[in-house]
Amino acid sequence: MNDRKKVSIIIVTHSAKEHLINCLATLKSTTATTPGVEVVVVDNASDYGELIKKLCYDNKYRYVRNEKNLSFSYANAKAIAETDSEYVLLLNDDTTAPHDFWLEKLLDFADAHPKAAVVGTRLLFPNGTIQHCGIVFNQYLQPFHRFLNADIHDPRTAEARQCQAVTFACALIRREAYDKVGGFTHLGEEPAYHYEDVDLCLKARSAGYEVWYCPEAILYHLTAQSYGKAIKNQNEVYKFLPQFIEKWKDFIEHDDWKEMEAPVNYPHVVIGIPLSEASDWIFERMAAMIMGFHYWKKYITIVFCLSDSGPNFVDKVTTWSQIQRANYRDILISTSVPHFSNKMQSIYYNREQIRQAAIQAQAEYLFFIDSDVSMGRDTLKNLVKLAQDHKADIAAVPYPYKLDAWAKPRPMLFRRILPAERFRRLNMGEKLDLSHDEYARNQGLGNFEIARDLMDGGVHDLDGATGMGCTLISRKALDVPFRAEDCYGTEDLSWFALAMDAGLRLVVDTGEPIFHLDKNGYVYCWWNLPTCDGKKVYKLTATAEEVEKDRGIY
Numbered sequence: 001m002n003d004r005k006k007v008s009i010i011i012v013t014h015s016a017k018e019h020l021i022n023c024l025a026t027l028k029s030t031t032a033t034t035p036g037v038e039v040v041v042v043d044n045a046s047d048y049g050e051l052i053k054k055l056c057y058d059n060k061y062r063y064v065r066n067e068k069n070l071s072f073s074y075a076n077a078k079a080i081a082e083t084d085s086e087y088v089l090l091l092n093d094d095t096t097a098p099h100d101f102w103l104e105k106l107l108d109f110a111d112a113h114p115k116a117a118v119v120g121t122r123l124l125f126p127n128g129t130i131q132h133c134g135i136v137f138n139q140y141l142q143p144f145h146r147f148l149n150a151d152i153h154d155p156r157t158a159e160a161r162q163c164q165a166v167t168f169a170c171a172l173i174r175r176e177a178y179d180k181v182g183g184f185t186h187l188g189e190e191p192a193y194h195y196e197d198v199d200l201c202l203k204a205r206s207a208g209y210e211v212w213y214c215p216e217a218i219l220y221h222l223t224a225q226s227y228g229k230a231i232k233n234q235n236e237v238y239k240f241l242p243q244f245i246e247k248w249k250d251f252i253e254h255d256d257w258k259e260m261e262a263p264v265n266y267p268h269v270v271i272g273i274p275l276s277e278a279s280d281w282i283f284e285r286m287a288a289m290i291m292g293f294h295y296w297k298k299y300i301t302i303v304f305c306l307s308d309s310g311p312n313f314v315d316k317v318t319t320w321s322q323i324q325r326a327n328y329r330d331i332l333i334s335t336s337v338p339h340f341s342n343k344m345q346s347i348y349y350n351r352e353q354i355r356q357a358a359i360q361a362q363a364e365y366l367f368f369i370d371s372d373v374s375m376g377r378d379t380l381k382n383l384v385k386l387a388q389d390h391k392a393d394i395a396a397v398p399y400p401y402k403l404d405a406w407a408k409p410r411p412m413l414f415r416r417i418l419p420a421e422r423f424r425r426l427n428m429g430e431k432l433d434l435s436h437d438e439y440a441r442n443q444g445l446g447n448f449e450i451a452r453d454l455m456d457g458g459v460h461d462l463d464g465a466t467g468m469g470c471t472l473i474s475r476k477a478l479d480v481p482f483r484a485e486d487c488y489g490t491e492d493l494s495w496f497a498l499a500m501d502a503g504l505r506l507v508v509d510t511g512e513p514i515f516h517l518d519k520n521g522y523v524y525c526w527w528n529l530p531t532c533d534g535k536k537v538y539k540l541t542a543t544a545e546e547v548e549k550d551r552g553i554y
Contacts, residue, residue: 005085006036007107007172011093012075014044017051019094019222025054026096031103038062042079045069072168073184073196079267080183085175092169094222095123106172106217109160117177118201120166121217127153129222133161134213135198136255141245143198164253166211168197169221175394177209195244202248216264242322266299267364267384268329269472272354274305275371280316286371287320293380300359302331303357305350332357352469352482359478366478370469384470385531391506394496396471397512413508414493415451415464450452457511464506465496470514477504537550 009291013020022333024041031037043049043065056063063384064079080088087529089103093302097103102121110119110473113324123132134146143165147157181203188206245252304317314335321331334353349367358366365387367380379397387395398413454460480499496506 003039005083007038007087007089007103007142008080008083008085008090009037009039009089010042010076010083011039011091012042012072012113013052013081013093014069016093017046017048021055021091022096023091025090026098028058030100033329034103035039036085037103038083038085040064040079040083040357042066042075043074047164049182055371066326071196071201074435076168077184080175088173088175088178090168090171090173092221095170097218098220099218102217102219106214109212109216110172110174113212114212116209116212117174117181117207118166118205118211119172120163120211120213121170121215121219122152122213122215123155123167123169123219123221124152125149126220126222130154130157132167132169133157133215134161135165135201137164137252138326139254141249141254142241142326143195160215161213163201163211163213164205165198165201165256166213168218170201170219171197172543173200175210177204177207180362181209182208194487195240199244199248202251206251212295258482266296268299268301268361269367269371269380269384270301270303270354270358270361270363271297271367271383272305272351273369273371274350274359275307275317279315283313283317283320283371286369286470289369289374291324293377295329296380301329301357301361301513303334303354304332305333305334305353307346307350332363346481355473355478355482356404358473364475366473368471368473369466370467373469373514376468377472379512379514379532380472382509382512383470386507387472387474390459390461390507392461392507393474393477394471394499394506396466396468396506397510397514398466398508398510410526413462413464413466413510415452415453417456454508454510459507459511462506462508463500465493465500466506467507468492468495470512480504 009031011023020041024039027039037060038055041052041061041063041270043052043063045066045068046052047089049065052082053063055061060270063084066075066078076090086171087107089106100127105431106119110116113119120132120134122130125131130145130147130150130152132145135143136146137143145167146163147154148184150157182198183200185199185203205211220487239504250493271290275283290302303319304321306314314333318333321333325331334357335349355366365384369375375397383395386392451462451464454462480495480502482495500506
């Protein structure tokens with residue numbers, strides 16, 4: 001009797017305990033009746049090994065322990081060597097299967113295509129949009145997910161097709177082909193993203209095998225959870241890209257951009273980021289956040305304005321921009337910023353430079369992001385929709401701000417009570433060093449009052465002001481200038497006052513989750529969270545998703 005398994009499912013886990021529990025739960029329920037299946041859970045030096053052993057109680061499940069957190073290719077290759085099944089299914093621990101028979105459909109597809117070395121699956125984001133339906137390459141030979149963020153019902157994502165590559169977040173590999181091409185090419189043992197899945201697909205195709213996308217096998221994928229903090233910043237993600245391109249430049253075929261983009265019509269948005277004395281960790285966080293707007297990339301122009309920054313920091317921003325420029329409409333960097341003794345004047349000068357760049361680019365919107373603000377990947381999309389739905393000239397999210405005298409972080413949200421011209425005349429006086437109580441009593445030097453009644457998580461029209469750190473400005477509102485000479489402690493209020501006097505409409509969303517980071521690594525938010533018992537709300541190690549989970553969003 002032949003006891004050889006049909007398929008070995010290999011799951012490598014390191015720092016995603018909750019995701020692994022969900023993954024195994026759905027795996028057990030959706031493959032319970034599938035014959036010839038074994039599951040190998042690789043404990044990649046996690047701190048929850050005992051839990052994994054308990055989860056592997058079924059005789060179909062095996063537990064393998066690595067004492068070191070190995071790279072994707074090393075950990076999977078080691079596990080593959082301990083199996084002898086006809087097929088190997090590599091599965092991320094941050095995936096879940098919503099339907100039964102997905103594995104049978106994947107195996108039937110591979111059996112029906114005997115030349116297929118690898119078969120990929122249709123992966124969805126948690127919101128149901130497409131995360132993966134094959135990999136394509138741009139003109140710079142960089143790999144991208146095909147039809148990223150398309151609707152699941154888009155008919156193009158339902159077509160089985162040959163691909164140059166597929167992601168191994170969930171991929172079926174024919175062992176015969178894997179052995180013939182020599183398995184993975186190991187670019188390093190450390191757990192960083194090194195294009196091993198794309199490399200193996202190209203190796204198989206160069207040996208005469210095929211790589212296919214199977215749309216009937218559908219799973220959810222949270223993306224980049226399996227290795228926890230292993231991917232420290234986006235420069236590290238692309239560390240091996242030049243080596244990968246050099247290896248395969250004569251084999252990779254340049255795909256049409258129509259194969260890369262979802263069928264959408266996004267407006268052209270300039271993302272303006274004034275960076276004044278920003279640190280490396282601030283920029284790394286900012287870069288990762290910008291890349292989270294992956295659904296908008298070819299419609300985005302990024303403008304960095306750097307002031308009072310050392311040459312090493314300028315080089316860091318420049319290097320990242322050179323790597324990423326092909327992914328966006330354009331990336332511009334301005335370092336020709338005069339030195340101001342007042343930091344706020346420097347920031348406001350940066351904002352004016354960005355405003356002029358947006359006008360020159362003929363952008364439909366300018367999206368200002370302060371370097372110390374963090375937000376979700378849908379914030380830009382939500383603000384554009386907010387502006388369009390309400391026919392607003394300005395759409396903003398009030399972000400949390402703190403003064404030393406404040407007991408808790410609070411949002412910058414103000415109602416205007418006096419015209420802008422008086423405001424500007426008062427504002428030209430000597431800068432006042434106001435405590436929170438004095439600031440509240442003075443109502444922004446006599447022009448504004450704190451709009452506490454609007455802090456209800458809703459959307460409101462506002463004749464007033466908020467912080468500029470998460471603000472979307474329409475083309476019409478770009479006519480309002482930023483004046484560096486206005487910066488005497490209330491510079492954001494000054495611009496909004498002028499905008500309101502020009503008859504522009506401001507809509508604020510007090511329910512969109514954003515966070516304000518400070519140089520000590522704390523995250524400030526103004527929602528009534530259980531942990532919001534003082535200025536120290538969350539350490540930087542807390543992700544936006546963790547904070548949102550605490551709010552009950554997930």
